[in-house]
Amino acid sequence: MTSVEYSFPSPRVSDAEREHALGLLRRGLVEGRVSQETFVHRMERVLAARQVSELHLVLVDLPYAEGSPSRSNWLTQAITRVSAFNERLRRAWQAERLPQLVLPFPGPTPLAIGRATGSGLRLNHASVSRRHAVLHGTGTGWLLRDLGSANGTWVNGRRVVECVRVRPGDHVSFGAMTFRLASPSEG
Numbered sequence: 001m002t003s004v005e006y007s008f009p010s011p012r013v014s015d016a017e018r019e020h021a022l023g024l025l026r027r028g029l030v031e032g033r034v035s036q037e038t039f040v041h042r043m044e045r046v047l048a049a050r051q052v053s054e055l056h057l058v059l060v061d062l063p064y065a066e067g068s069p070s071r072s073n074w075l076t077q078a079i080t081r082v083s084a085f086n087e088r089l090r091r092a093w094q095a096e097r098l099p100q101l102v103l104p105f106p107g108p109t110p111l112a113i114g115r116a117t118g119s120g121l122r123l124n125h126a127s128v129s130r131r132h133a134v135l136h137g138t139g140t141g142w143l144l145r146d147l148g149s150a151n152g153t154w155v156n157g158r159r160v161v162e163c164v165r166v167r168p169g170d171h172v173s174f175g176a177m178t179f180r181l182a183s184p185s186e187g
Contacts, residue, residue: 013049021046021055028062032152032159098171101179106137113174114147127151127175133160142166151175 025042028034034042045058101121104111111120114132123132129149136143146153146160153160154173166172168183 013052013055017052017055018046021059024059024062033062098178098180100182101172102182102184103142103168105184106142111135123174123177125175125177128177132174
């Protein structure tokens with residue numbers, strides 16, 4: 001007697017699932033988790049996907065891909081939240097111990113940040129580019145702009161793509177160097 005095995009293909013991709021996947025990819029690009037080249041390659045894979053399992057493979061490394069099949073299970077979500085608690089606790093503990101970077105009073109001259117001599121804020125670390133970022137003073141505060149640095153400029157865990165308003169209390173990273181911004185009165 002012979003046995004016959006049936007395999008059922010995973011469901012076809014709906015337009016809503018495709019749009020959701022593209023939205024997650026855009027979010028990954030904006031947050032600096034996905035490079036421009038990877039974004040384009042993955043976008044093509046999302047548009048060509050015929051089954052939901054193919055979408056999952058494109059999004060599997062994005063931490064917030066909650067709509068993907070691997071995280072649809074409540075137990076997996078609960079374990080993820082519990083596991084992330086330790087990381088959030090570690091970051092909160094370290095946040096108070098970060099070195100302060102006191103913002104000068106806004107003036108007409110932008111503050112150059114990098115390893116190059118002549119930088120207003122010279123950071124001598126291998127992860128910091130020679131011309132890493134620039135801080136512009138405005139009448140109401142400060143704007144931070146990355147200058148195409150290799151390791152990026154980050155504000156509160158998000159990569160700086162355009163000009164970003166910064167204020168005292170923000171956590172700013174230039175490459176691997178992280179600081180907590182402080183007002184002149186705090187310093």
